[in-house]
Amino acid sequence: MRILLAEDDPLLGDGLQSGLRQLGFQVDWVRSGDAAERELRAGVHAAAVLDLGLPRKDGLEVLAAARAQGIRVPVLVLTARDAIPDRIRGLDAGADDYVLKPVDLHELAARLRALVRRSHGQPQEVLRAQDIELDPAAHTVHRAGQPVQLATREFDLLHALMLNAGRVLTREQLEQHLYSWGREVDSNAVEVHIHHLRRKLGNNLIHTVRGVGYTLLREAPP
Numbered sequence: 674m675r676i677l678l679a680e681d682d683p684l685l686g687d688g689l690q691s692g693l694r695q696l697g698f699q700v701d702w703v704r705s706g707d708a709a710e711r712e713l714r715a716g717v718h719a720a721a722v723l724d725l726g727l728p729r730k731d732g733l734e735v736l737a738a739a740r741a742q743g744i745r746v747p748v749l750v751l752t753a754r755d756a757i758p759d760r761i762r763g764l765d766a767g768a769d770d771y772v773l774k775p776v777d778l779h780e781l782a783a784r785l786r787a788l789v790r791r792s793h794g795q796p797q798e799v800l801r802a803q804d805i806e807l808d809p810a811a812h813t814v815h816r817a818g819q820p821v822q823l824a825t826r827e828f829d830l831l832h833a834l835m836l837n838a839g840r841v842l843t844r845e846q847l848e849q850h851l852y853s854w855g856r857e858v859d860s861n862a863v864e865v866h867i868h869h870l871r872r873k874l875g876n877n878l879i880h881t882v883r884g885v886g887y888t889l890l891r892e893a894p895p
Contacts, residue, residue, distance in 0.1 A: 679709035706730025740767035747788035
């Protein structure tokens with residue numbers, strides 16, 4: 674899962690980026706409000722963690738501008754401002770969740786997973802399609818009740834497809850989900866991961882839409 678982190682404190686930002694990566698997230702870190710606004714407009718992140726006290730443009734301004742432009746990326750506000758009026762302003766500006774510093778890393782990860790799940794209309798933490806179960810928190814996959822070992826990229830790709838079950842995702846969209854800045858992407862990386870997933874999970878789960886991309890089928894074809 675690829676997320677945007679907007680935090681100007683170098684120690685906190687580095688700690689959050691490193692910690693979230695260890696928990697399975699792909700993290701792009703920006704340090705100013707104008708950079709955060711630019712990245713939100715790009716629309717490549719599953720969610721954003723937004724500090725309010727950003728230089729060059731306040732986090733509330735960034736958030737309000739993004740919502741005014743119709744940007745629907747789930748945003749979790751992370752701030753030291755603990756006054757009730759500040760929280761209300763953040764939520765009214767379009768925040769989906771609000772967490773005070775210092776924050777427990779595992780709680781932050783859980784809140785991000787919940788935001789992304791809800792934004793895709795998924796009420797349950799464990800995702801299911803056909804005989805496949807994927808647990809984002811435990812980072813596990815089961816097929817017909819039996820555990821399946823997936824590489825990190827394979828897990829992330831399956832997660833993206835299961836979140837968007839029934840929708841066609843292009844190769845570019847899948848690459849954006851899998852790789853944060855500075856990560857080299859082979860031209861056939863998605864195809865290779867899809868091949869491995871089919872070998873491990875069966876050929877009926879992921880369907881190729883020629884000339885468009887891939888979609889995950891909730892129910893096995895007749």
